[in-house]
Amino acid sequence: MSPMLDPRRLTPRPIPHLPEISKRFDGVVNCSDDTNIEGWKKLLRDDRPMKLAAGSISVVEIESKVLTTGFLEFDFVVEGTGDAPEIQILCAESYENDMDKGQPRSKDDRTNFRTGKLYGPTDTYFCNTKLSRNHYEPFWWRTFRYLRISVSCPPTSSLIFNSITYRSTHYPLPITTSVSSTDLVDKLHSTSVNTLLNCMHETHEDCPYYEQSQFAMDTRSQLLFSYTISHSDLLARKTIHEFYASRRDDGLLETHFPNPGRGMNIPQFSLYWIFMLQDHMIHFHDLALVKRYIGTADGILDHFAGRLNEKGLVGKFEVEGTWAFVDWVGEWFTPVKGFSSMGVPKAYYEKGAATVNSLVYALALKSAAEMCTALGRNDTTTEYLERAESIIQAVNEHCYDVKNGIYLDGPGATGQYSQHVQIFAVLADAVNGEAARTLMRRTIRERETLGLAKASFAMSFYLFRAAVKAGIYEEVWEELLSPWKKMLDQNLTTWAESESMVRSDCHGWSATPMYEIMREIVGVKSGWNETKIIPRVDLVNEMRGSFVVAGGDTVDVSWGESKQVKLKASKDMEVELVLRATSIHIKLLQGEEQCFSWT
Known part of the structure; x- marks a missing residue:
């Protein structure tokens, strides 16, 4: 009988292997015995052996100057033949406010070791007394x-550390963009890049400390961020294909993939995969790739078409x-509905529809239409x-509060408003022109007065x-940037997940500043067939950098006191x-600088 299934097929690895680079920790933060601090420092800096006596209990807290991902390496010798010494290793993203008495989780200055504490999962290693030399290194x-x-050393055994190091690892994205500007802009960019790289390994991850999952919505943003610093799309192509491979019988994609099984599905996330596909077309114009996957986009859109109600x-x-x-x-939680109501507008349950779902669907239809045009469909x-x-007309008819001049979270959901609905009303062209300007000014500047639910870092x-x-970008730049400036003030070296939920200190979806610097401040907008540079010289008074454009080439852009770009x-x-x-159309010649003045 013929086999029912083909044997597993091997295919060439689509991305490069991840490098592992030997690194040292940067210093000692805390030590249970002050007399041992210098010994720990010499161990970290020079691999000078550090002996912990039999019967002793020692605790040391050490740091890397920036949050990182890597393989820990501990090399040590056990002296004695009695009970084994025990080593507990806790990895933490930051110092947090004390939670030992059941206080809610909160974080302020991430470097506050004086009153803060480290929390996190702990690895426990029991030394092997039969081996004079032990080596600890986790598999992951x-x-x-x-x-x-x-x-903890028992009375009969001592322990000598010979080295404590690590090998940093993340996806080897070839970076060709560099930025040198004001101190603030430089920090915004470097922190964003560090965030992005720590969320890139074999796949993109929402965060490296917790789930390490590749979510469609998160990854759409992360891919756009990566396109601002690199022309490599190897991981992007792999990502697009992985979500394609997760397609379900209802037309949707798995919310996060690869994963060990079919999990809870977030329908809206499938729409972000359509945006992801369109983004790739804009930057790389690989129509064969679009043609391969456009049918999956059709299936996603058909699923949403099947969810339309009597109001459209x-x-x-x-x-x-x-x-x-x-x-x-924070406001979007309906206790009687349980966990699955978290992050869901209340109007979804109370009115049977959430306006934002219709608007994101309409925007995805327009994205798919652009791809179909490129394919001749x-x-x-x-x-x-x-x-x-048709969707937009239904939103304007049933979800617009004429009296207050703002969109509702659902049809007839009086008093329920959010920034999200206003954002996607503008992006989907439900409102435009002066009305859009007025709406966005109110969305940003009158949020609390109007009672709008606040968009997270991701949104x-x-x-x-x-x-x-x-x-209105230049009008509201400082206001929109304020959450990231606050994070810098709190001494983060990567961007946090959320203001409303204090958890992850490294979330790829929050690396928005690197996109803003490249696409809006420097203003490099490069598609497959044209490159525009629209610098916002009034927002940042000095800029110098090299920026990747279509095809993998670069353009150096600078300006300063001379008032010349x-x-x-x-x-x-x-x-x-x-x-x-x-507007000035320019022929740039390789290596020749051209100057353009403004007054």
């Missing part, structure tokens, strides 16, 4: 900025196995645009995009410079 990499090492809005999804999550918003383009317009990326589209390209290329609303 750890995420850490701080380590607490607790060593996206209604409720299937209850079983579905989480109608939108964003981590003009009839489908027309269909998708008509479907999008702030789309808040920035809506500000751009409404033409200077451009230099790595090869001959044509660019359009828009300087204070004046």
Whole structure:
């Protein structure tokens, strides 16, 4: 009988192997015995042996200057033949406020070792007294900025540390963008890059410390961030294919994938995969890739079409196995519905529809229409645009509060408002022109007065995009940037997950500043067939850097007190410079700097 299944097929690895780079810890933060501090420092710096006496209990806290991912390596010798010494190793992202008496989790200054404490999972290693030399190294990499090492030596055995080091590891993204600007801009960019790289390994991850899962919504943003510093799309192509491989019989994709089994599904996340596919087309124009996957986009859109209610809005999804999550918003929790109501607008349950689902669906229809146009599927383009317009009409008819001039979280959901709905109303063209400008100003500046639920760090990326589209970006730049400035003040070296939920200190979806610096401040907007540079010279008074453009080439852009924008390209290329609303078409010659003045 023929086999029912083909044998497992091996295919070439689509991404490079992850490097492992030997590193040393940067210093000692705390020590249970002050007389041992110098000994620990010499051990970390020079591999000078550090002996812990039999019968002693020692605790030391050490640091890496920035949060990192890597393989820990401890090398030590056991002296004695009695009971084995025990080593406990706790990896932590930061110092936190005391939770020992049941206080809610909270963080302020992440370096506050004086009153803060380290919390996290602990590895326990029991030394082998039959071996004079022991080596500890976990199978999987750890995420850490701080380590607490607790060593308990029994009365009959001592322990000598010969080295405590680690090998840092993350995806080897070839970076060709560099930034040198004000101290603030430099910190925003370097912290964003560190965040992104720590969330890239064999896959993209939401965060390296906790789930280490590749979520579709998170990853869409992370890919866009990576395109600002590198022209390599190897991991992007792998990511797109992995979500394609997760497609379900209902047309949706798995919310996070690869995963060990079918989990709770967030329908809206499948729409972000459509955005992901369109982003790749814009940056790389690989129409063969788009053609391969466009059918999956059709299936996702058909699923949402099947959820339209009598008002023409996206209604409720299937209850079983579905989480109608939108964003981590503190107000969005319905206790009687349990965990699966977290991050879900209350109007979804109370009114049978959440406006934001319809708007994101309409935006995805427009994205798919652009891809269909590129593929010559003009009839489908027309269909998708008509479907999008129908959704938008339904939103404007049933979900707009005429009296207050703002969109509701659901049809008839009086008093329930959020930044999210206003953001996607602008992005989906439910509102435009002066009305969009007014709406976005109110969304940002009158949020508390109007009672709008606040967009998280993840959704702030789309808040920035809506500000751009409404033409108020420079007006609200300082206000939108304030959460990231606060994180810098709290001494983070990567961007945190959320303001409303204090947990992860490294979340890829929060690396928005690197996108803003490249695409909006320097203003490099490079698609497959054109490169525009639209610098916002009034927002940042000095800038110098080299920025990746389509094809993997670079353009050097700088300006400062001379009130000149200077451009230099790595090869001959044509660019359009828009300087204070004046458009200039330029032929840049390889290596030759050209200057353009403003007044």
